[in-house]
Amino acid sequence: xxxxxxxxxxxxxxxxxELMRDYLEDEQFEVLEAYNxxxxxxxxxxxxxxxxxLDVMMPGxxxxxxxxxxxxxxxxxxxFLSARDxxxxxxxxxxxxGDDYIVKTATPEEVVARIKAVLRRYGKSxxxxxxxxxxxxxxxxxxxxxxRIDGSPVAFSPKEFELLSLFAEYxxxxxxxxxxxxxxxxxxxxKHSVTVQIGRIREKIEVDHRKPTLxxxxxxxxxxxxxxxx
Numbered sequence: 001x002x003x004x005x006x007x008x009x010x011x012x013x014x015x016x017x018e019l020m021r022d023y024l025e026d027e028q029f030e031v032l033e034a035y036n037x038x039x040x041x042x043x044x045x046x047x048x049x050x051x052x053x054l055d056v057m058m059p060g061x062x063x064x065x066x067x068x069x070x071x072x073x074x075x076x077x078x079x080f081l082s083a084r085d086x087x088x089x090x091x092x093x094x095x096x097x098g099d100d101y102i103v104k105t106a107t108p109e110e111v112v113a114r115i116k117a118v119l120r121r122y123g124k125s126x127x128x129x130x131x132x133x134x135x136x137x138x139x140x141x142x143x144x145x146x147x148r149i150d151g152s153p154v155a156f157s158p159k160e161f162e163l164l165s166l167f168a169e170y171x172x173x174x175x176x177x178x179x180x181x182x183x184x185x186x187x188x189x190x191k192h193s194v195t196v197q198i199g200r201i202r203e204k205i206e207v208d209h210r211k212p213t214l215x216x217x218x219x220x221x222x223x224x225x226x227x228x229x230x
Contacts, residue, residue, distance in 0.1 A: 005119060006030040006048065010040045010063065011055035011081065016104070020053065023108040024115070037061035041069075049076050051115055056082035056093065064096055071097040075145070077118045077158045081111070087192055094196040097157040100185065101193075117186045122158045133168045135227035138205055138214065140168050147205075154204050159184060164201050167215060167225035176222040198223060 007029050009017045014035065021031045032047060034040035036058055043049070052070075056063040067078055079100040080093040090101045099118050102111055133140040139148045142165050147154045156164065163184060167175070180194050181187055202209040218224050 005050035008049045008052045010034045012058045037066040051077045099159040134230040
């Protein structure tokens with residue numbers, strides 16, 4: 001992975017920003033800073049950002065609200081940083097399009113490692129990617145990171161798209177919760193992390209997400225993609 005990438009730190013706690021900036025710069029990342037949502041949007045407009053580390057609780061617009069706003073137009077990887085460790089907070093952050101949710105008790109080294117993990121997932125080389133996966137009403141252009149449903153483009157967060165691409169590349173293969181956690185969350189997280197992301201994907205690709213036919217449950221094991229490639 002090319003470490004000369006730009007990370008935007010968004011947190012109203014300047015001590016946390018300064019600490020994380022030092023650790024990221026030691027790993028050869030370019031670091032930009034913002035202390036509220038308004039500043040963050042201004043930085044996004046002026047710069048190419050490879051990844052965001054976003055505080056959940058900020059004065060004014062929260063990190064969750066900012067993520068929802070960004071996801072309307074961008075798929076920049078977003079990692080939430082929060083003092084709250086409740087499952088519902090994690091589920092909400094991931095359901096809004098976050099790629100990871102990190103509790104502030106994590107060490108700076110762990111935060112950096114999880115930023116690198118997200119960038120590895122998002123930065124596959126062209127040689128790893130097939131051009132197009134056609135399943136009829138669902139078509140994935142993996143190289144272009146684009147998806148279409150019935151010919152219309154559909155936006156996915158980076159993690160959602162990588163998950164869907166994995167399923168689509170291996171139809172009928174069962175992926176367990178543990179396999180998905182290891183591949184997409186570096187083994188850090190729980191079953192909720194997987195189910196939330198799968199739920200968001202289903203809402204976008206299924207005719208009726210309450211009765212999924214493309215990504216189905218293998219009860220007690222994990223998930224399987226049922227699409228037939230054309």
